[in-house]
Amino acid sequence: MTTAEQTRQIYERHPYPAANLAEIARKGRAIPPLKWLQAIGRPGQPRPERVLVAGCGTGAEAFALRRRLPKAEIVAVDFSPRSIALARRLQRTIGVGEPITFLVADLTDPDLAWQTGGDFDLITCHGVLSYLPDPQPVLTGFAACLRPSGALYLGVNGEAHPATRLRPWLASFGFATDALHDERRLRELLGLWDSLHDGESGEFAGKSTSYLAGDVCGPHFNNWPLRRWRAVANRCGWELAGTTLLPLALRLTMDGEHHRPLFPAGLGELAERIDLIRPASFHKLLLRRAAPGALDLFPADGRAVPLRWSGLYSVHFPRTTDSQKVPATFHCPTLSLHFAWSLTRRQADGLRTFIETGTASPNWLRHWGPSEAARRLLWLWAGLGVVTPGDRGPAATD
Numbered sequence: 001m002t003t004a005e006q007t008r009q010i011y012e013r014h015p016y017p018a019a020n021l022a023e024i025a026r027k028g029r030a031i032p033p034l035k036w037l038q039a040i041g042r043p044g045q046p047r048p049e050r051v052l053v054a055g056c057g058t059g060a061e062a063f064a065l066r067r068r069l070p071k072a073e074i075v076a077v078d079f080s081p082r083s084i085a086l087a088r089r090l091q092r093t094i095g096v097g098e099p100i101t102f103l104v105a106d107l108t109d110p111d112l113a114w115q116t117g118g119d120f121d122l123i124t125c126h127g128v129l130s131y132l133p134d135p136q137p138v139l140t141g142f143a144a145c146l147r148p149s150g151a152l153y154l155g156v157n158g159e160a161h162p163a164t165r166l167r168p169w170l171a172s173f174g175f176a177t178d179a180l181h182d183e184r185r186l187r188e189l190l191g192l193w194d195s196l197h198d199g200e201s202g203e204f205a206g207k208s209t210s211y212l213a214g215d216v217c218g219p220h221f222n223n224w225p226l227r228r229w230r231a232v233a234n235r236c237g238w239e240l241a242g243t244t245l246l247p248l249a250l251r252l253t254m255d256g257e258h259h260r261p262l263f264p265a266g267l268g269e270l271a272e273r274i275d276l277i278r279p280a281s282f283h284k285l286l287l288r289r290a291a292p293g294a295l296d297l298f299p300a301d302g303r304a305v306p307l308r309w310s311g312l313y314s315v316h317f318p319r320t321t322d323s324q325k326v327p328a329t330f331h332c333p334t335l336s337l338h339f340a341w342s343l344t345r346r347q348a349d350g351l352r353t354f355i356e357t358g359t360a361s362p363n364w365l366r367h368w369g370p371s372e373a374a375r376r377l378l379w380l381w382a383g384l385g386v387v388t389p390g391d392r393g394p395a396a397t398d
């Protein structure tokens with residue numbers, strides 16, 4: 001039996017998510033903020049009209065999206081017929097406004113675009129690619145399903161995922177982790193693990209059976225550092241536009257100016273460096289169709305990058321000030337971030353124009369100032385999601 005077939009059988013036996021399905025369908029499940037997905041993944045574009053939920057399980061993610069995008073056409077697919085049957089039943093039970101189209105489909109199928117109707121503005125794929133022996137064909141297939149201005153959200157395991165240490169530890173007790181065989185014994189061992197970790201990596205013994213079957217036991221796991229996920233995505237013509245962690249991590253480095261040694265680095269490289277310093281257990285990645293490095297603020301080829309105001313932050317300037325320095329405060333409710341920056345008067349004027357027009361022309365950049373400090377500030381803002389690089393042309397693929 002292939003690894004993919006083993007994985008399919010796991011989800012047939014233990015559809016995910018399973019704990020109190022109706023409750024999950026009604027209340028929804030945490031998905032990345034739509035405002036962030038739009039601002040960083042689809043700068044300047046209207047709300048998505050067509051969304052693909054790839055590997056939807058029993059539908060929690062799709063139901064959460066339906067609430068945020070009541071008018072969008074949502075297609076949700078999974079290769080587990082039982083999961084799709086449960087999702088359809090839930091949809092009838094809870095009664096959603098615009099119905100979601102749930103389909104049985106394999107993400108590795110080269111005909112995915114035809115089966116789903118393609119032409120999507122947004123694809124979300126959360127907790128799926130970490131269990132595929134080779135995610136590359138899926139990432140290539142997604143490209144065929146997406147409009148050029150579309151974005152791909154991926155939720156994938158990181159190097160610090162608890163299963164990375166849990167699995168060898170379970171194996172040291174002679175426990176086979178290739179599938180969920182003996183749940184009672186597993187819960188007993190996890191109880192021991194939890195008692196020694198004091199909740200720092202989450203409580204495991206009390207997790208649902210479907211979580212234990214899919215996220216702890218299974219035939220295959222890609223618990224990869226960001227560098228590896230990005231390299232695979234780059235090979236399929238995607239470039240990293242942002243991660244949920246990058247702005248938060250950068251914000252932490254700003255007090256005391258600890259971010260300085262990170263400069264200069266492209267957005268993707270910057271996120272990779274942060275992940276090397278402090279490996280994530282789970283990556284929430286936003287990708288756009290672009291060649292590697294194409295979304296960098298200061299690309300190696302020196303071509304001017306169109307810059308957009310992301311709209312994630314509001315900026316407050318004092319009404320009047322006599323001094324040459326203007327203290328500006330930046331606030332982002334979506335990411336719960338807040339910081340202050342002291343700007344020159346020229347920069348403050350330039351920033352007001354930028355916010356009003358939403359884009360920065362090459363002229364604006366000249367006005368902003370050619371000094372390294374001025375460039376570093378824009379670079380920092382790109383990492384924090386204050387500004388976002390615009391499109392520089394079509395992607396290069398293998």
Ligand SMILES: C[S@@+](CC[C@H](N)C(=O)[O-])C[C@H]1O[C@@H](n2cnc3c(N)ncnc32)[C@H](O)[C@@H]1O
Pocket residue numbers: 004007008011016017054055056057058059060061077078079080083105106107108125126127128131132214
């Ligand atoms: C951990 S669940 C995540 C479900 C959903 N995305 C969520 O976050 O609630 C992983 C799902 O991916 C599906 N899956 C894995 N490989 C797949 C493939 N090749 N094609 C379609 N679905 C797949 C599984 O059947 C399972 O339902």
